[in-house]
Amino acid sequence: MASTANKGSRAPGRTALSGKTKQTIATPDGGRVGLAITELSHLGKINLRGGDDILPAVKKHTGCSNLPENNRTVQIGERTLIWLAPDEFLVLCEAGEEAGLHSQLMLDLGKVHAAVTNVTDALCALSLRGQALRKVLAKGCALDLHPSVFTAGMCAQTILSHAAVTLVAVSDDQFTLICRTSFAAYVHDWLMDAGLEYGVSFKG
Amino acid sequence: MLLITCPHCGPREESEFSCGGEAHIARPLAENNLTDAEFADYLFLRDNPKGMFLERWRHAAGCRRWFNMARDTVTHEIVEIYPMGNTPKSKAGKAAHADSWRRDTAAEAAAKPASKSRSKQGG
Numbered sequence: 471m472a473s474t475a476n477k478g479s480r481a482p483g484r485t486a487l488s489g490k491t492k493q494t495i496a497t498p499d500g501g502r503v504g505l506a507i508t509e510l511s512h513l514g515k516i517n518l519r520g521g522d523d524i525l526p527a528v529k530k531h532t533g534c535s536n537l538p539e540n541n542r543t544v545q546i547g548e549r550t551l552i553w554l555a556p557d558e559f560l561v562l563c564e565a566g567e568e569a570g571l572h573s574q575l576m577l578d579l580g581k582v583h584a585a586v587t588n589v590t591d592a593l594c595a596l597s598l599r600g601q602a603l604r605k606v607l608a609k610g611c612a613l614d615l616h617p618s619v620f621t622a623g624m625c626a627q628t629i630l631s632h633a634a635v636t637l638v639a640v641s642d643d644q645f646t647l648i649c650r651t652s653f654a655a656y657v658h659d660w661l662m663d664a665g666l667e668y669g670v671s672f673k674g
Numbered sequence: 675m676l677l678i679t680c681p682h683c684g685p686r687e688e689s690e691f692s693c694g695g696e697a698h699i700a701r702p703l704a705e706n707n708l709t710d711a712e713f714a715d716y717l718f719l720r721d722n723p724k725g726m727f728l729e730r731w732r733h734a735a736g737c738r739r740w741f742n743m744a745r746d747t748v749t750h751e752i753v754e755i756y757p758m759g760n761t762p763k764s765k766a767g768k769a770a771h772a773d774s775w776r777r778d779t780a781a782e783a784a785a786k787p788a789s790k791s792r793s794k795q796g797g
Binding site: 540541554555556558612613626627628629634 | 682683684686687689690735736737738739
C-alpha cells in the first residue's frame with residue numbers, strides 16, 4: 471500500500487487519471503463550461519461492513535451520530551459516510567489519512583462483527599460541478615437525477631454507460647462520482663465526450 | 675425494460691439487476707436417501723411457466739443483495755417483491771408457490787429438517 475498515515479511523508483504517486491490531459495473545451499457560443507471534472511486524487515476510501523454495533527467506532531472517527539439511511543450520505547467535515555447497502559458503507563477521508571483511519575477503526579471495532587477494507591487505490595473519485603452536470607449524467611444513467619428527486623445528501627450505486635459507479639449528490643450542481651480505478655479512464659473519456667455540447671473541462 | 679423496485683434502493687431499471695432463476699429450490703439434506711432421478715429434480719430441473727413465476731433477483735449494480743420476486747412471465751407484471759427466506763404473501767404468489775410441481779418432489783421433502791421427511795422418502 472502506497473499510502474501512510476503520515477500525510478507529510480506521503481509520496482505524490484500516480485493516480486488513475488494522472489495520465490489524462492488537463493483541458494478546457496468551452497462551448498463555441500459564449501464560451502461556457504457546463505461540466506467541470508476534477509479528480510479527487512488519493513481521496514481516502516474505506517469500505518466498512520457491519521451492523522448497528524459499528525456505530526460507536528464510526529462515530530468516534532467520523533463524528534456522525536447515526537449511520538446513514540438507505541441512499542443517503544452523512545458528511546461531517548472532511549469525512550463522509552456513504553450508504554452502499556444494508557450493513558455496508560463507504561467512508562471517505564482526507565488523502566493520506568486512510569491507512570491510519572483503517573487501523574484505528576480496526577482497533578476500535580475490536581470484537582464487533584465487522585469488516586474494514588482500505589479501498590483507496592481500488593476506486594477513483596471525481597468531483598463533477600456545473601450547470602449541465604445532471605444533463606450529462608442523464609445521457610448514460612437511468613436514474614432519476616432531477617434536483618427534486620436526487621437531492622443533496624443522496625447517493626446511489628448505479629450504471630453510467632456500462633460502468634458501475636457510485637453517485638453522491640453534494641449539492642444541486644456538484645456530485646462526487648466514484649468508480650473502479652480500472653474504469654476511470656473510460657468514465658473520464660465518456661464524460662468529456664458527453665459534456666462536449668455543454669462545454670467541459672478536466673483538471674487532473 | 676422492467677422497472678424493478680429494489681427493497682433497499684428503490685425503483686431501478688432492469689439492467690442493474692441479474693436474475694437468479696427459479697426461487698424456493700431447497701437443497702436436500704438427506705441426499706444419500708434420494709435416487710439419482712429424484713436428486714436431478716433439485717439439481718437440474720427448472721420451471722419455465724407461462725404466467726406467475728417466483729424468481730430470485732440480485733441488485734448487481736446497486737446494493738448487491740438478493741431478493742425474491744413474483745412476476746407474470748406473460749404480462750411482465752411484478753406482483754410482489756419479498757425477502758430471501760420468505761414465501762410470497764400475495765394471493766397469486768401463494769398460489770404459484772403451492773401449485774409448483776416441486777412441492778411434491780422427494781427432493782423437497784428431503785430438504786425439510788424434520789424427521790418425518792426421512793420416513794416419507796421410503797426408498
